[in-house]
Amino acid sequence: xxxxxxxxxxxxxxxxxxxxxxxxxxxxxxxxxxxxxxxxxxxxxxxxxxxxxxxxxxxxxxxxxxxxxxxxxxxxxxxxxxxxxxxxxxxxxxxxxxxxxxxxxxxxxxxxxxxxxxxxxxxxxxxxxxxxxxxxxxxxxxxxxxxxxxxxxxxxxxxxxxxxxxx
Numbered sequence: 212x213x214x215x216x217x218x219x220x221x222x223x224x225x226x227x228x229x230x231x232x233x234x235x236x237x238x239x240x241x242x243x244x245x246x247x248x249x250x251x252x253x254x255x256x257x258x259x260x261x262x263x264x265x266x267x268x269x270x271x272x273x274x275x276x277x278x279x280x281x282x283x284x285x286x287x288x289x290x291x292x293x294x295x296x297x298x299x300x301x302x303x304x305x306x307x308x309x310x311x312x313x314x315x316x317x318x319x320x321x322x323x324x325x326x327x328x329x330x331x332x333x334x335x336x337x338x339x340x341x342x343x344x345x346x347x348x349x350x351x352x353x354x355x356x357x358x359x360x361x362x363x364x365x366x367x368x369x370x371x372x373x374x375x376x377x378x
Contacts, residue, residue, distance in 0.1 A: 213296055215318065218333055221290055221301060222314040227339070228332040228346040229369045232354045234325050236361035241326040242295050242319055244360070254356040257349055267292070270300065283307045287315070295319065302334075310342065311335045325363060340373050 218226075234241055244250050248270045252258045259273045259282065269288055276282040285306055292298035297318035302310045313334040320327045330350055336342040347370040354365045 213293055215293070215296065215316075216291060216299070218314055218316060218331070221299065222312045222333045224312040224314065224333040224335045225371070226331055226333050227343050227371045228350055229330070229367065230350040230354050230365065231327065231329045231367035232357055232363060233322060233327055233366050234357060234361040234363040236325055236363070238295055238319060238321050238326045241328065241357075241361060245317065245319060245328060245357075246292075246294060246298070248289075248298075254353055254360065255349065256352050256356070263289075269303070290314075308342065308345075309337045325361075327366070328357060343371050343373060346370070 244253060248263050249261050251261045251272065257274055259275045261270055261272050263270045267289060269286055271284055271286045274283045274285065285308060286303045287300040288303060290299040290301060297316065299317070300315045302308065302313040304311055304313075306313075311334070314332075316329075316331045316333075318329045320329075330353065332346050332350070334342060334346075351365075351368065354368070358364060
């Protein structure tokens with residue numbers, strides 16, 4: 212079994228958001244969608260497009276414009292990607308979301324009745340509370356869209372308590 216790198220290899224920031232979704236679909240079907248960075252807009256309402264560098268070292272996510280904000284591009288370094296296990300990315304600094312020491316870890320695993328998808332988000336920011344809320348909304352959206360696509364349920368949904376935020 213492949214051992215994934217510990218988050219501490221890439222960040223010293225605390226875990227701020229985490230979601231775990233059990234999908235009633237085979238690993239291959241889930242990985243075909245979740246494992247392809249360019250398909251992220253298919254299950255994230257906030258992301259318009261994703262482009263991946265030819266060498267696979269970075270991806271750029273274009274976030275949709277809203278009534279309050281224009282479209283925004285976020286470039287992320289891809290640290291590792293292991294088929295049928297997951298991947299890890301970090302926002303390149305400086306970035307429009309004011310994230311520092313950022314790390315996203317997305318993993319998939321087989322269960323007796325389908326596939327478990329987990330997304331853990333570590334970061335610091337000059338506005339931690341807003342970032343926690345934004346990630347929470349985004350991860351809930353992703354979870355709901357994955358459940359709508361494959362069937363299943365959200366098993367765990369956690370965001371750091373905003374009263375406990377130390378910036």
